[in-house]
Amino acid sequence: MIKKPFQDYYPDVLAHCYGCGKLNEYGHQIKSYWDGEESVCHFVPGPYHIAIPGYVYGGLLASLIDCHGTGTAAAAAYRDEDRLMDTDPAFRFLTASLHVDYLKPTPLGMELEIRGKVKELKGRKVIIEEWILAKGVITVRGEVVAVQVPDEMVAELLKGVKE
Amino acid sequence: MIKKPFQDYYPDVLAHCYGCGKLNEYGHQIKSYWDGEESVCHFVPGPYHIAIPGYVYGGLLASLIDCHGTGTAAAAAYRDEDRLMDTDPAFRFLTASLHVDYLKPTPLGMELEIRGKVKELKGRKVIIEEWILAKGVITVRGEVVAVQVPDEMVAELLKGVKE
Numbered sequence: 001m002i003k004k005p006f007q008d009y010y011p012d013v014l015a016h017c018y019g020c021g022k023l024n025e026y027g028h029q030i031k032s033y034w035d036g037e038e039s040v041c042h043f044v045p046g047p048y049h050i051a052i053p054g055y056v057y058g059g060l061l062a063s064l065i066d067c068h069g070t071g072t073a074a075a076a077a078y079r080d081e082d083r084l085m086d087t088d089p090a091f092r093f094l095t096a097s098l099h100v101d102y103l104k105p106t107p108l109g110m111e112l113e114i115r116g117k118v119k120e121l122k123g124r125k126v127i128i129e130e131w132i133l134a135k136g137v138i139t140v141r142g143e144v145v146a147v148q149v150p151d152e153m154v155a156e157l158l159k160g161v162k163e
Numbered sequence: 164m165i166k167k168p169f170q171d172y173y174p175d176v177l178a179h180c181y182g183c184g185k186l187n188e189y190g191h192q193i194k195s196y197w198d199g200e201e202s203v204c205h206f207v208p209g210p211y212h213i214a215i216p217g218y219v220y221g222g223l224l225a226s227l228i229d230c231h232g233t234g235t236a237a238a239a240a241y242r243d244e245d246r247l248m249d250t251d252p253a254f255r256f257l258t259a260s261l262h263v264d265y266l267k268p269t270p271l272g273m274e275l276e277i278r279g280k281v282k283e284l285k286g287r288k289v290i291i292e293e294w295i296l297a298k299g300v301i302t303v304r305g306e307v308v309a310v311q312v313p314d315e316m317v318a319e320l321l322k323g324v325k326e
Contacts, residue, residue, distance in 0.1 A: 018220040027220075052180070058229050058258045060226075062222060062225040062226065063222025063226070095221045102261075157216055
C-alpha cells in the first residue's frame with residue numbers, strides 16, 4: 001500500500017484542480033490511495049455542502065466520483081506499466097464522461113468513503129467504477145471514463161512553466 | 164417568459180442547496196429561466212474552479228447540469244399542471260441519476276450558458292437533457308433523471324421549520 005496519495009504525485013502544473021489539486025487552496029484537495037485492488041478516499045463535506053437539510057449536495061458527490069476516478073485512473077496506468085508514480089512520463093487523466101446514480105440521500109455531518117475499482121484499462125482510456133459509503137451504507141454509485149491528458153497539452157503546460 | 168428564476172420559487176426550507184439554493188451564501192446560487200421550450204442559466208466560474216490551467220473543473224460543470232436539471236424539472240412539472248410556480252403544492256426535485264459527457268475542455272474566464280429541455284415527464288419523474296456552451300460552442304452534454312422529493316420528506320422538513 002502506497003502511503004503518499006495519488007494526487008500528491010501530480011506535476012505541479014497539473015495540480016490546480018478544484019477537486020483534487022494539492023495547490024488549489026479553495027478546493028477539496030481529495031487524497032486517494034490503493035487499498036488492495038480497490039482505491040479509497042475519505043472526505044468530510046462541509047455543513048454548507050447541503051442539498052436539502054441533513055443531506056449532501058449531489059454536485060459534491062459527483063465531484064468526488066469524478067476526481068477520485070481520474071486519480072485512480074492515473075494510479076492504475078502506472079501500475080499497469082509496473083512503474084512508481086514518481087517516474088516519468090507523468091500520467092494525468094481527464095474525465096470524458098461521468099455517470100452518477102444517487103441510490104439514497106447521503107447524510108451530511110460525517111466522513112464519507114469513496115471507493116473505486118478499475119473496470120477497463122485500454123490504451124489511453126481507463127474506466128473506473130465507484131461507490132460512496134456513509135457509515136458503511138452505499139448511497140451513491142458512479143462510473144468515470146477517464147482519458148489521458150493529450151501529450152501536446154501537457155507539453156504546452158510544462159513549457160508555460162519553464163518560460 | 165417568467166422573469167423570476169425557478170430557484171427563487173423554492174420554499175425556504177428547500178432553498179439551501181449548494182448548487183441552487185438562494186439561501187446558501189457559500190454556494191453557486193444558479194438562476195434558471197424558460198426561454199421558449201428550453202430552459203437557460205448563465206454562470207461565470209471563479210478563477211479557482213480550475214481543472215488544468217485555462218479550463219473549468221468537471222465537478223462544477225456536473226453541478227451546473229445537476230442543479231439546472233432539477234430546477235427545469237420542477238418548472239416543467241408546474242407547467243405540465245398549468246400552474247404558476249408560486250402555487251401549492253410546491254414541487255422540488257432531487258437527482259436520481261446524472262450523466263455528463265465532456266466533449267471538449269470548457270474554457271475558464273467567461274460566462275457559460277447551460278441549456279435544458281424536457282425529454283420525458285411521467286408521474287414524479289422528469290428527464291432533462293442539457294448542454295453547456297462557452298462562446299456559443301457546446302463543450303458538455305448531460306442528462307438528469309430527476310424525481311420529486313417524497314411528500315413525507317417535505318412534510319418532515321416543513322414540520323421542523325414550524326416547531
